[in-house]
Amino acid sequence: MAGEVAASAGAPPVRSAAVTLERVGQEAILHDRERGRVHVVNGSAAHLWELCDGRATLDEIVAAFAASYGAPPDAVRADVEGVVATFRDLGVLT
Amino acid sequence: MLGVQVSVAADDPAAVELIEETYAAFRSAPGPADGALALRLERKANGVFRVSDSDGYERSWPSRPYAVGDLLSRFMFGVLARVTARGIYAIHAGAVEHRGRATLFSGRSGAGKTTLVLNLLQRGFRLLSDELAVVEPSTQRILPYRRSLHIRAGTPELVPPLRLVERRSAILVEGAWTLTPEMLDEVLPGCLAPPARLTNVLLLEGPPVPESRPTLTPVSPAVAALELLRATWAASVDFDAGLRRLSGLLEGVSCARLRIGELEETTDLVGTWLGASVG
Numbered sequence: 001m002a003g004e005v006a007a008s009a010g011a012p013p014v015r016s017a018a019v020t021l022e023r024v025g026q027e028a029i030l031h032d033r034e035r036g037r038v039h040v041v042n043g044s045a046a047h048l049w050e051l052c053d054g055r056a057t058l059d060e061i062v063a064a065f066a067a068s069y070g071a072p073p074d075a076v077r078a079d080v081e082g083v084v085a086t087f088r089d090l091g092v093l094t
Numbered sequence: 095m096l097g098v099q100v101s102v103a104a105d106d107p108a109a110v111e112l113i114e115e116t117y118a119a120f121r122s123a124p125g126p127a128d129g130a131l132a133l134r135l136e137r138k139a140n141g142v143f144r145v146s147d148s149d150g151y152e153r154s155w156p157s158r159p160y161a162v163g164d165l166l167s168r169f170m171f172g173v174l175a176r177v178t179a180r181g182i183y184a185i186h187a188g189a190v191e192h193r194g195r196a197t198l199f200s201g202r203s204g205a206g207k208t209t210l211v212l213n214l215l216q217r218g219f220r221l222l223s224d225e226l227a228v229v230e231p232s233t234q235r236i237l238p239y240r241r242s243l244h245i246r247a248g249t250p251e252l253v254p255p256l257r258l259v260e261r262r263s264a265i266l267v268e269g270a271w272t273l274t275p276e277m278l279d280e281v282l283p284g285c286l287a288p289p290a291r292l293t294n295v296l297l298l299e300g301p302p303v304p305e306s307r308p309t310l311t312p313v314s315p316a317v318a319a320l321e322l323l324r325a326t327w328a329a330s331v332d333f334d335a336g337l338r339r340l341s342g343l344l345e346g347v348s349c350a351r352l353r354i355g356e357l358e359e360t361t362d363l364v365g366t367w368l369g370a371s372v373g
Contacts, residue, residue: 027316
């Protein structure tokens with residue numbers, strides 16, 4: 001069981017197929033058709049969700065996200081990990 | 095109406111008069127029957143009122159006011175279903191224009207849309223609609239929708255010019271009456287607007303509280319889009335398509351929540367927020 005949890009936590013995050021993203025101004029709306037929920041997120045969180053293509057590892061996502069904002073990866077790592085965890089809790093990432 | 099042929103048959107003269115006066119601006123000679131909507135209101139021998147339409151809807155009501163209200167709802171739903179299928183987009187909201195800029199007012203029935211809209215018309219704004227904001231897909235402009243306004247008892251006391259035409263109108267229920275676009279233009283000349291680009295959205299919160307100060311709180315277009323979706327018939331058919339259209343419509347639009355308080359103070363607040371010089 002512990003091995004399964006570790007493997008799951010290390011797997012590349014992937015956008016839920018039941019979720020669509022629509023940008024509105026500086027923000028975006030994630031619509032989860034499966035759960036019938038919507039989430040309003042800021043532009044950075046929307047960009048992060050889009051980076052989660054199921055191929056990029058968390059380290060690669062951190063690097064890509066940091067590069068987008070001209071920041072060192074270590075400066076954004078904690079925030080990225082926190083948002084990815086929240087997105088997984090919400091079910092918009094698997 | 096919006097390219098939809100609608101016919102209404104009723105054996106109740108009051109209901110016919112109400113429909114005719116509510117949709118007077120759309121009256122035309124009969125056209126092609128394709129996609130037409132036919133509504134019927136009948137009084138049955140047992141005293142109940144039956145509303146039916148050509149989409150297969152049928153419901154009985156114990157009294158006339160409920161049946162007439164249902165008839166008006168079916169009228170609206172039937173038209174919206176047809177215009178949505180043609181790519182025209184409609185939001186259940188009031189809309190006014192000022193200097194080429196359109197503002198939407200979204201709120202539940204009784205939230206004060208019509209009274210606020212009428213007061214803005216007295217200050218130089220022009221009417222696009224008090225009920226349905228019709229979006230032109232190619233330009234994202236709000237088109238005029240000239241259904242007659244339904245005026246509640248007490249509103250003429252707040253908007254005095256209405257007293258001049260109050261007695262010439264069809265009576266709805268509970269003292270409410272209809273105000274045709276022609277009558278409105280008579281008491282507030284030049285108040286009917288041409289199409290205008292959407293620049294502002296106001297989400298009305300709760301019923302008006304006349305003895306309190308109004309409040310206006312900015313919200314993001316994303317939050318406004320979600321609120322407007324609830325007022326958009328097409329979203330109940332295809333939520334994602336509705337969201338996509340509203341997202342495009344609200345790009346660059348200023349949005350806020352408004353709690354209506356004392357009417358003049360509320361109108362001042364809205365005018366200031368819109369950056370309009372209202373007098």
